Amino acid sequence: MxxxxxxxxxxxxxxxxxxxxxxxxxxxxxxxxxxxxxxxxxxxxxxxxxxxxxxxxxxxxxxxxxxxxxxxxxxxxxxxxxxxxxxxxxxxxxxxTDVDGFVRTMQSHRISLATDVCVLGAGGVGRMFAIESVRQGGNVSVAVRESGLAGARELQQEIREKLGAQIAVQDISTLKGPFGLLINATPVGMYPNQDHMPVSEEFLQGIPVVFDCIYNPRHTMLMNKAFARGCRVIGGMxxxxxxxxxxxxxxxxxxxxxxxxxxxxxxxxxxxxxxxxxx
The missing domain is CATH 3.40.50.10860 (Leucine Dehydrogenase, chain A, domain 1)
Known part of the structure; x- marks a missing residue:
């Protein structure tokens, strides 16, 4: 075969x-x-x-x-x-099967999506994270740069129409929590641009779980800074x-x-x- x-x-x-x-x-x-x-x-x-x-x-x-x-x-x-x-x-x-991978990853780490979830990015995989988190009872905020606000609002409308649920849309530069789960669905921090992260280090304080769907590098800057702040971190592998x-x-x-x-x-x-x- x-x-x-x-x-x-x-x-x-x-x-x-x-x-x-x-x-x-x-x-x-x-x-x-x-x-x-x-x-x-x-x-x-x-x-x-x-x-x-x-x-x-x-x-x-x-x-x-x-x-x-x-x-x-x-x-x-x-x-x-x-x-x-x-x-x-x-x-x-x-x-x-991206959704299967996401759900089984959360299950394997015993992490519930029925919490305040922040998804960074509203592209293909970010869209999936947001929809599935809503489906599993999450209170979802999608955070994007200014250039992505129109797409995020389209996702907001789609979730309202298909699932009868509300999500918040925020500008990532003025993002406000608190959140029980932070999901990075952006390419920020991916090889070969490892020396970047999508949110400030200070923003990570008090977030219990950070999931970065990037798998290369194994430990992104976001994951390293989150770990140093006491967060539980999961990588994309x-x-x-x-x-x-x-x-x-x-x-x-x-x-x-x-x-x-x-x-x-x-x-x-x-x-x-x-x-x-x-x-």
Whole structure:
């Protein structure tokens, strides 16, 4: 069987080692590769992707792929994005397992979303964090820069219409809490721009839990400063691995023991640390 991830750029993706380990744990003979190309080539390269048994989709193609699919899961429809495609005998089914990765990460750390949640960013993944937090009883604020306020208000309206719930929209430069959970859904702090964080260090005081969905570097500046302020911190590798587990459940019905996934997360973090040392 053949699988791949597509996106652009993909120079530092951790997906191949994660998925190849999951195939090995399930005793499946499969290969997982990287297929990367610029956006203007997508409509020509989709045939190459559809020849696979399944594939993952990441930035910037999570919405681009939608018109090329035959059916979307309820989650993909709700979040308006696909990150997993299954080739079901020539029918192409789209799923969103980012939400599975998020929810299972929170569950594995015994963190409730039914609290005051602040989501930094209202892009694709930020949108998902906000919607799912509302669905699970969270009192949600979305914080963006001035340039993102229009998009955040569109999300606010969508949540009002689809879920009958209210969220607050704030400018990140004047953000006010308090919050029980802070989620970074922005790229601020991602390699190679590690020396930045989306909020001030002072803002972190008194926030019990900080989740940064960035996985490279393993410890972002936000995570380091939050830890120093006494916050509990969670990095993005957990979510990356758990969403991959959900993809394997979709593709082949594979099942894994929680201890196997914990070990896999730890191993991938070690690999990432080795990469960081060589960068």
């Amino acid at each position: 053949n699988y791949a991830i597509t996106g652009y750029p993909l120079g530092h993706t951790m997906s191949p080692p994660i998925h190849n380990r999951l195939f090995a744990l399930a005793n499946l003979d499969a290969e997982y590769s990287v297929i990367s190309f610029p956006p203007e080539e997508f409509s020509q390269r989709i045939t190459q992707l559809k020849a696979l048994d399944g594939f993952n989709v990441t930035i910037p193609y999570k919405q681009t792929v939608l018109p090329f699919l035959d059916e979307l899961s309820d989650g993909a429809k709700l979040y308006g994005a696909v990150n997993v495609v299954k080739n079901d005998g020539g029918r192409y089914l789209g799923y969103n 957990d979510m990356l691995v758990w969403q991959a587990v959900a993809a394997h459940e979709i593709w082949n019905g594979s099942q894994y023991e929680p201890a196997q996934i914990t070990e896999l997360i730890e191993d991938m973090n070690r690999q990432l640390c080795e990469r960081e040392k060589s960068q």
